Amino acid sequence: MxxxxxxxxxxxxIDTFETxxxxxVIGVGFEVIIAHDSLEIPMKRxxxxxxxxxxxANGNKREVIERFPIADVFVPLLDTELRNxxxxxxxxxxxxxxxxxxxxxxxxxxxxxxxxxxxxxxxxLKLFAGFELATMCHHSLHIHASGRLS
Numbered sequence: 001m002x003x004x005x006x007x008x009x010x011x012x013x014i015d016t017f018e019t020x021x022x023x024x025v026i027g028v029g030f031e032v033i034i035a036h037d038s039l040e041i042p043m044k045r046x047x048x049x050x051x052x053x054x055x056x057a058n059g060n061k062r063e064v065i066e067r068f069p070i071a072d073v074f075v076p077l078l079d080t081e082l083r084n085x086x087x088x089x090x091x092x093x094x095x096x097x098x099x100x101x102x103x104x105x106x107x108x109x110x111x112x113x114x115x116x117x118x119x120x121x122x123x124x125l126k127l128f129a130g131f132e133l134a135t136m137c138h139h140s141l142h143i144h145a146s147g148r149l150s
Contacts, residue, residue: 004117006093006100010086013124016131017083021058023134024065024074026141028053031068059084077130079123085112093117 029050032041040047041064053064062078065071085091085102090112094101100120102113115123 004093004095004098006117009121009124010091013127014083014087016124016127017078018058020074020127020131020134021061021078022054023131023138024061024070025050025054026138027070027074027134028061028065028068031070035068073133074130077127081113082115082123 028041029039032038032050036042038047039050041050041053043064053061056064059080062075062080065078066075082091082102086100090103092101092103093099097114098117100115100117101111102115104110104112
């Protein structure tokens with residue numbers, strides 16, 4: 001029988017998701033400069049500083065990122081439903097069906113979504129690849145700025 005390291009992959013998914021969202025703050029900063037010649041992000045009711053955007057819950061950043069060209073690359077990787085299901089311990093690996101099952105943690109514990117284990121592994125890999133891309137961009141900017149990004 002193959003060993004399915006779901007708990008380790010779960011943690012890798014969460015850590016990668018959270019870190020990618022933080023790295024994308026810099027990407028949004030560049031997009032805002034390009035589109036609006038400013039470091040303020042236009043929102044529905046007011047403009048938000050990049051620092052304030054950084055303080056948003058990571059699950060809420062996707063909605064802002066969707067408005068910029070970087071969305072094509074990164075938004076498909078940011079599955080907030082999967083992240084929340086995995087992060088709130090309402091997802092489990094079922095060996096019999098070889099699936100990751102997400103349960104409604106607030107309600108009666110009903111099944112919300114099923115993902116094949118191989119598909120879950122593919123999502124972890126793609127998310128990590130997006131994280132690596134954002135990391136390379138961050139490092140390039142850091143080197144270009146002579147170590148000063150502030």
